[in-house]
Amino acid sequence: MASVTFDEVTKVYPNGYVGIRDLSLDIADGELLVLVGPSGCGKSTALRMAAGLEEITGGELRIGDRVVNHLPPKDRDIAMVFQNYALYPHMSVRQNIGFALKLARVPKDELNQRVDEAARLLQLEPWLDSKPGQLSGGQRQRVAMGRAIVRDPAVFLMDEPLSNLDAKLRVQMRTEISNLQQSLATTTIYVTHDQVEAMTMGHRVAVLKDGRLQQVAPPEVLYAEPDNTFVAAFTGSPSMNLVEGTLQRGPDGGHSIELGAQRLELPPELVASRPGLAAYAGKPVIVGIRAEALDDAGVERLDAGPVGTVTGIVERREALGAEILVHVEIEARPVVTDDVRDLAAKSDESVVAKLEQQAAVGRATLVARFDPHSRVRGGEQVTLSVRTDQLQFFDVDSGLAVRGSG
Amino acid sequence: MTATTSTTPSSPSGNAAQPSAPRRTRRGLYGVLSAVPTGVLWFLVALWSLPTMGMLVSSFREERAVKRTGWWTVVTDPQLTLDNYRAVFSTQGTDAPDLWQHFWNSVAITVPATIIPIAFAAFAAYAFAWMEFPGRRTLFVVVVGLLVVPLQLSLVPLLQLYTGGAHLTVFGETLTLFPDLDLNGTPTAVWLTHIAFGLPLAIFLLHNYFAALPKDLIEAARIDGADHLTIFWRMVLPLSVPALAAFAIFQFLWVWNDYLVAVTFVGGARDNAPLTVRLASLSGGRGQDWHLLTAAAFVSIALPLAVFFSLQRYFVRGLLAGSVKG
Ligand SMILES: Nc1ncnc2c1ncn2[C@@H]1O[C@H](COP(=O)(O)OP(=O)(O)OP(=O)(O)O)[C@@H](O)[C@H]1O
Ligand SMILES: [Mg+2]
Numbered sequence: 001m002a003s004v005t006f007d008e009v010t011k012v013y014p015n016g017y018v019g020i021r022d023l024s025l026d027i028a029d030g031e032l033l034v035l036v037g038p039s040g041c042g043k044s045t046a047l048r049m050a051a052g053l054e055e056i057t058g059g060e061l062r063i064g065d066r067v068v069n070h071l072p073p074k075d076r077d078i079a080m081v082f083q084n085y086a087l088y089p090h091m092s093v094r095q096n097i098g099f100a101l102k103l104a105r106v107p108k109d110e111l112n113q114r115v116d117e118a119a120r121l122l123q124l125e126p127w128l129d130s131k132p133g134q135l136s137g138g139q140r141q142r143v144a145m146g147r148a149i150v151r152d153p154a155v156f157l158m159d160e161p162l163s164n165l166d167a168k169l170r171v172q173m174r175t176e177i178s179n180l181q182q183s184l185a186t187t188t189i190y191v192t193h194d195q196v197e198a199m200t201m202g203h204r205v206a207v208l209k210d211g212r213l214q215q216v217a218p219p220e221v222l223y224a225e226p227d228n229t230f231v232a233a234f235t236g237s238p239s240m241n242l243v244e245g246t247l248q249r250g251p252d253g254g255h256s257i258e259l260g261a262q263r264l265e266l267p268p269e270l271v272a273s274r275p276g277l278a279a280y281a282g283k284p285v286i287v288g289i290r291a292e293a294l295d296d297a298g299v300e301r302l303d304a305g306p307v308g309t310v311t312g313i314v315e316r317r318e319a320l321g322a323e324i325l326v327h328v329e330i331e332a333r334p335v336v337t338d339d340v341r342d343l344a345a346k347s348d349e350s351v352v353a354k355l356e357q358q359a360a361v362g363r364a365t366l367v368a369r370f371d372p373h374s375r376v377r378g379g380e381q382v383t384l385s386v387r388t389d390q391l392q393f394f395d396v397d398s399g400l401a402v403r404g405s406g
Numbered sequence: 407m408t409a410t411t412s413t414t415p416s417s418p419s420g421n422a423a424q425p426s427a428p429r430r431t432r433r434g435l436y437g438v439l440s441a442v443p444t445g446v447l448w449f450l451v452a453l454w455s456l457p458t459m460g461m462l463v464s465s466f467r468e469e470r471a472v473k474r475t476g477w478w479t480v481v482t483d484p485q486l487t488l489d490n491y492r493a494v495f496s497t498q499g500t501d502a503p504d505l506w507q508h509f510w511n512s513v514a515i516t517v518p519a520t521i522i523p524i525a526f527a528a529f530a531a532y533a534f535a536w537m538e539f540p541g542r543r544t545l546f547v548v549v550v551g552l553l554v555v556p557l558q559l560s561l562v563p564l565l566q567l568y569t570g571g572a573h574l575t576v577f578g579e580t581l582t583l584f585p586d587l588d589l590n591g592t593p594t595a596v597w598l599t600h601i602a603f604g605l606p607l608a609i610f611l612l613h614n615y616f617a618a619l620p621k622d623l624i625e626a627a628r629i630d631g632a633d634h635l636t637i638f639w640r641m642v643l644p645l646s647v648p649a650l651a652a653f654a655i656f657q658f659l660w661v662w663n664d665y666l667v668a669v670t671f672v673g674g675a676r677d678n679a680p681l682t683v684r685l686a687s688l689s690g691g692r693g694q695d696w697h698l699l700t701a702a703a704f705v706s707i708a709l710p711l712a713v714f715f716s717l718q719r720y721f722v723r724g725l726l727a728g729s730v731k732g
Contacts, residue, residue: 052629053625053628073628074631080625080626082622082625082730084622085730086625086729087729088627088729089725089727089729090644099627100629103636131728147626
């Protein structure tokens with residue numbers, strides 16, 4: 001058991017590419033920290049530095065209170081689970097799991113006992129004498145887990161361990177790994193590019209982008225109060241709606257947001273809790289609206305709170321059973337920062353084209369999570385009720401959340 | 407039974423999907439080749455092996471028969487004898503073929519010339535593939551570059567090296583680079599040469615195979631606490647058996663069938679000559695004795711065949727099955 005500390009850790013690859021820049025991160029003993037970010041952001045690099053597979057070119061990495069920068073992997077008391085399992089194909093499951101113990105010259109009785117224990121925990125007992133080639137993907141993943149837990153290391157490092165499994169198995173293994181980590185209480189760094197995995201598994205989630213840490217916080221905080229537009233656009237499914245509006249200060253001292261010709265009154269408590277907001281009066285600001293802060297104004301809201309309204313045209317509705325996702329086009333400038341462009345481009349190039357086209361004519365699409373009773377259809381005009389107390393604000397230039405005075 | 411009864415009813419659930427699944431269409435050269443009927447292939451195989459068959463049959467026929475009729479008459483007149491084999495193994499007379507001795511000479515040359523380069527090359531190839539050290543690339547390129555050194559060109563210098571050693575005289579001081587071991591005429595001279603010429607290729611082939619092993623596998627072993635030696639013995643070697651077997655066969659056949667190197671270094675010492683050299687001198691001195699030459703040729707083919715078939719089972723595919731995915 002140990003904590004892991006990244007202290008301004010930097011990785012510059014031999015070709016000059018900066019994989020990780022000044023990463024500072026404290027992972028508490030027994031915590032499961034998820035490292036998440038788009039492909040190529042440096043998640044694996046960070047993890048491999050912790051494992052000792054990649055040289056650390058700057059800063060200090062501590063496991064417990066030992067500086068491990070120059071220790072080889074085997075002296076760091078860590079175990080790693082690889083994305084593609086990396087099982088030893090010529091060894092049986094038993095030998096795979098027991099390999100590390102065997103190299104550590106653990107007595108045979110104890111070795112067998114610990115392998116059996118790990119196999120029991122992972123329900124691998126029937127396959128102990130099989131070769132990896134005879135196992136299914138989920139079983140192979142379990143063997144890889146077994147190889148890690150049998151050593152009882154201070155830290156688990158997992159690099160996208162579930163990304164090769166099908167969707168259903170992934171959900172199941174997600175729970176299994178969470179439970180396992182919970183019961184073993186071993187400090188764990190878990191890398192994934194899947195924000196759903198990150199939000200459901202992590203005690204805390206660290207979001208990386210281009211080798212830089214964007215925010216590290218518990219999932220609820222990350223979701224509710226993202227530090228910048230990148231985190232806002234990356235987390236949640238659907239991700240946070242980001243539109244540009246203008247903050248207006250009324251003669252009575254109350255504030256409102258102008259979205260095109262429409263206006264949303266802001267509750268005074270919201271403005272009071274964000275002292276920095278006052279400085280934006282009369283200026284454009286990015287407004288972040290979660291899908292669940294929007295609903296059909298024609299249906300009674302179940303949640304209570306200050307509400308404003310915005311009208312728009314329904315583009316599309318996706319019925320998901322318990323809820324409906326409705327895409328509504330309103331009059332407002334969409335936010336097309338590099339972050340948004342990058343993230344959209346990852347899923348679909350046409351999304352970016354559409355965004356830019358919309359930006360040119362000053363119309364933005366909001367994704368709203370409607371009550372299933374709503375009867376809106378594509379092409380219709382709809383009035384959205386907006387929970388104004390749940391709005392988030394970001395600076396137009398820096399993309400940083402507007403919070404304190406500043 | 408009629409043909410109709412042989413169609414098994416396919417179960418409506420799982421089985422039905424299997425036959426209807428679209429086959430990957432075969433294209434290109436492979437497609438063309440796989441369309442050739444098996445019968446044609448068998449015909450080609452038979453045509454190709456016919457001369458060898460003829461030799462095999464002739465080696466069992468009497469001298470008179472061999473000289474008067476073709477080997478195919480054995481079909482109508484099957485008179486076979488082991489006399490020819492007895493003759494080539496005989497040690498009687500002044501110029502007896504005495505093939506047993508030359509057979510063992512060949513073995514004494516081939517075995518070290520096969521095993522030693524594999525052992526050396528495996529270590530070297532591992533280092534080139536998986537160990538970080540300065541100058542790794544350059545050194546590898548230099549080693550592989552040695553592949554282009556022509557054997558013929560180095561025969562005379564090597565002969566000199568084996569008879570007199572190598573000495574360098576600078577400022578009146580004589581520096582011995584290679585002692586005079588008086589190797590000329592010994593099997594050692596032959597297998598040393600084969601090792602030297604086999605190593606670059608062995609390193610090159612094994613390196614390519616080792617380097618293609620999944621990196622994650624090696625890293626997983628490192629995290630599990632394995633050092634280089636452990637990774638080499640416990641991961642890389644077991645997973646590279648096909649490559650090792652392939653090179654072993656290759657090198658074995660090459661050395662066994664070599665004539666040039668052998669005749670250069672032990673050509674003058676008949677007692678140490680391997681089979682190839684002896685066979686050549688037999689066909690010079692007894693060019694008319696076809697019955698003996700065919701038998702002698704088969705003696706020299708026997709061991710390579712045995713080696714080939716015994717190593718063949720190591721050419722297995724899918725050694726890495728289940729290891730990594732993606
Ligand atoms: N050996 C290397 N030399 C140079 N650049 C490298 C090297 N390894 C990785 N990189 C670069 O560093 C960046 C981060 O790589 P990394 O593997 O950490 O990404 P990742 O976040 O794990 O992505 P993914 O989700 O695709 O696995 C990438 O842009 C990659 O091109
Ligand atoms: Mg990665």
